[in-house]
Amino acid sequence: MRSPIPLDLVRLRRSCADCSLRELCLPAGVDRDDMGRLDTMVQRRRSLGRGDSLFRTGDPLHAVYVATNGAFKTVVVNEAGEEHVLGFHLPGELFGLDAIGSGRHRCQAVALGEATVCELPFASLSAVATELPSLQRQLLRVMGQSADRDHDHVDVLSRRQASERVALFLQGLGERYQRIDQPGDDFQLPMSRDEIARYLGLALETVSRGFSRLHEDGVIDVRGRRIRILDAPALQAAASGCEAEVPRGGARRTRA
């Protein structure tokens, strides 16, 4: 199945062809030759530590990024000096696309812990896409998916109840872990309560209370950053504003 020659293995290990995330990054129809071209385009993986920035607000568009390990957050700092978290980026999720509209980054990307990223210089990406329709389509699709995540974020922020936002956040994170072949019901949060709060538009104490409440109700198990989802349907219900764990039975307080 795979070349038995060790030297080749080492090369492949750093190549797109061998990357576990390839079907997320790459168009389906790319053949061996084209993939080689992509490979040469990818600048070698970069390593970052907790708090390191990949790009800052105002930086000219240079590249887009995919984490292979670790996670990132993108943030904006407003006039008052408060930090708003625009998004969290798990391995395999392209980010840095925010600069495509204006040519400059509108936010800052920060590693949430030890992390490595592939850097795709946008100029090369764009040039290759011109000649490679399947890559062009993929690029559009990936941008679309990124917009989908923004819409999900808007959806979360529009929820009135803090508890709904917290539940929706955990649910969404679980789905995203599942897509990268990690358990969607048992994971380690890469971000702090404070960062979650700044993402959800809540106070950090409110996030903490939300977690505790879900824990008490037996919906999830929380120990620090370790999350286990015990009752997915109940989490779904909590995300939709349905009060509680009782699926059958009593009439809800439908006052209106």
Add this chain to the structure above:
Amino acid sequence: MRSPIPLDLVRLRRSCADCSLRELCLPAGVDRDDMGRLDTMVQRRRSLGRGDSLFRTGDPLHAVYVATNGAFKTVVVNEAGEEHVLGFHLPGELFGLDAIGSGRHRCQAVALGEATVCELPFASLSAVATELPSLQRQLLRVMGQSADRDHDHVDVLSRRQASERVALFLQGLGERYQRIDQPGDDFQLPMSRDEIARYLGLALETVSRGFSRLHEDGVIDVRGRRIRILDAPALQAAASGCEAEVPRGGARRTRA
């Protein structure tokens, strides 16, 4: 400047080359020939009345749209039947891009009043973009700009104070009117208070109170849907959470 032959005029009037929004839609380097090809691609303008839908949630991606007249909203309806407004789309602003990620529309587009749109079949657009690098770049840029607007939306929704959200909303709308060569400080809101509220994640009464407060403070003039911005700096200040109108002089109630 313009062909004096009436017949031509009529033709031009319906063509991209004569559209007042062309530099928003079209890449800079498109020559006459290419523009002709774009023109044939654009399905003829469609007229809609208030409340008419252009596409609905779940519809397969067929086209993207630009209003030439009137405005649109895109909305999602959640399980509880509540409507969340994802965005408002003024003339010249491409929308419908939300389907590019998954192939299906994730929201519904509704005309806010009498409106006409250009419909750009996505298949043709994508095919032409393959051969026309400048169009491809423009397509990416427009998608990026659309993402920028989503980020602005997230930014608004993250604001704690309702008054900040309202001020930010008016300010943003003014800027967008200015970009389509309409006064940015004197305009008619195409949407209701209720729709604004569903966009800002507030109760409609809260939006109304926000307007009234800005009116009292002399920042804006409100008469129903007619908005005049009287004091742009004060509006900016209100959007940033700075309490009030007094640039020089007395300390505001800075309780904290």
Add this chain to the structure above:
DNA sequence: CGCAGGGTTGACTGCAGTCAATCTTTGTGG
């Protein structure tokens, strides 16, 4: 072992949501 940073819990308060009444604007038909 002690410290520091992050997380949890409690008490209190204020902002914005809800309910409700009134006013204004718009659109329709006599």
Add this chain to the structure above:
DNA sequence: CCACAAAGATTGACTGCAGTCAACCCTGCG
């Protein structure tokens, strides 16, 4: 052209959720 109705917008009163302040706890690390 006016009267009326219906929808939209404003204002007020009250309440509850979540923000703020503060104390305490836990966990990992030097």
